[in-house]
Amino acid sequence: GENVEQHPSTLSVQEGDSAVIKCTYSDSASNYFPWYKQELGKRPQLIIDIRSNVGEKKDQRIAVTLNKTAKHFSLHITETQPEDSAVYFCAASNTGTASKLTFGTGTRLQVTL
Amino acid sequence: GAGVSQSPRYKVAKRGQDVALRCDPISGHVSLFWYQQALGQGPEFLTYFQNEAQLDKSGLPSDRFFAERPEGSVSTLKIQRTQQEDSAVYLCASSPVGLAATYEQYFGPGTRLTVT
Numbered sequence: 001g002e003n004v005e006q007h008p009s010t011l012s013v014q015e016g017d018s019a020v021i022k023c024t025y026s027d028s029a030s031n032y033f034p035w036y037k038q039e040l041g042k043r044p045q046l047i048i049d050i051r052s053n054v055g056e057k058k059d060q061r062i063a064v065t066l067n068k069t070a071k072h073f074s075l076h077i078t079e080t081q082p083e084d085s086a087v088y089f090c091a092a093s094n095t096g097t098a099s100k101l102t103f104g105t106g107t108r109l110q111v112t113l
Numbered sequence: 114g115a116g117v118s119q120s121p122r123y124k125v126a127k128r129g130q131d132v133a134l135r136c137d138p139i140s141g142h143v144s145l146f147w148y149q150q151a152l153g154q155g156p157e158f159l160t161y162f163q164n165e166a167q168l169d170k171s172g173l174p175s176d177r178f179f180a181e182r183p184e185g186s187v188s189t190l191k192i193q194r195t196q197q198e199d200s201a202v203y204l205c206a207s208s209p210v211g212l213a214a215t216y217e218q219y220f221g222p223g224t225r226l227t228v229t
Contacts, residue, residue: 006155034217043117043204043220044156089155099144099208100169101218103155 002027004092006104013080014112021075021107023090030092033066033073034101039086047088048075080111115139117221119205125227126195134190134224138207145188146218147180148204156204162188163211195228202226 003026013019025033034049050057050064050073057064063076077084087108091101118137126132138145144163148156149172159178161169164185173180177196182188192199202225206218 036220043222045220046217049217091155099211099218100146100158100161100172101148101156102158106153106155 002030002092002094002102004090004102004104006090006107008107009105010108010110012110012112015080015082017080019075019077019080019084019109019111021088021090021109023073023075023092023104025071025073025092025102027092027094028068028071029094032093032095033064034091034093035064035075036089036091036103037086038089038106044089077109080109082111082113085109085111117205117207117219119203119221119224121224122222123225123227125229128196128228129194131191131193132195132226134192134203134226136188136190136205136207136221138186138188138205139209139219140186142207142209142219143211144208144218145182146206146208147188147190148206149174150202150204150223152201159190159203192226195226197228200226200228 006023031052036044037047038044061078066073087106089106090104120135147159150156158172160180162182177193179191202223204223205221208216208218210216
């Protein structure tokens with residue numbers, strides 16, 4: 001089955017700096033890669049997703065890149081703000097056989113003033 | 114509109130007790146997923162329903178875990194003879210589409226189960 005690895009496990013940046021979180025996946029058939037943000041005690045919320053026919057997607061301060069050959073995808077947050085502090089999870093799915101998400105282990109992002 | 118809701122939000126069970134966790138998906142959503150999230154970990158897939166059909170239960174950790182969605186809307190996850198290792202947050206998610214489609218999964222707030 002699919003295996004998703006995520007790095008780093010914790011990340012501390014100063015307000016205004018950029019943050020990058022990286023994930024790798026094992027199943028070359030995976031074709032959908034969402035990123036979820038989870039604040040303490042809250043539900044995971046989708047912040048951006050990318051499909052395998054696209055190499056990059058941007059939404060305001062957030063961007064995701066996908067390298068299918070290397071089976072890597074990354075989340076980039078620019079101009080970080082304190083409210084970006086949360087745990088971020090990457091995930092992968094092969095919608096050809098199932099829609100279940102396989103999640104990474106999470107990155108705790110702390111944005112300091 | 115209303116999102117995915119789950120009840121109870123918190124459940125404390127003594128080891129050996131049976132528990133039932135409820136999920137109310139967004140109205141009209143075809144797909145429903147259950148995930149288990151241990152402390153400090155990412156959610157792990159348990160089972161998947163498309164309407165009332167349970168199409169994938171490969172993630173259920175043992176035969177003590179059972180899920181149903183008899184009318185294709187509300188779902189219940191039942192855990193029999195709870196063990197301490199069952200302590201986790203149980204998340205439900207729904208999606209408006211079925212298999213072979215990519216769409217956002219909307220998560221509920223979860224039920225935090227503590228087995229003492």
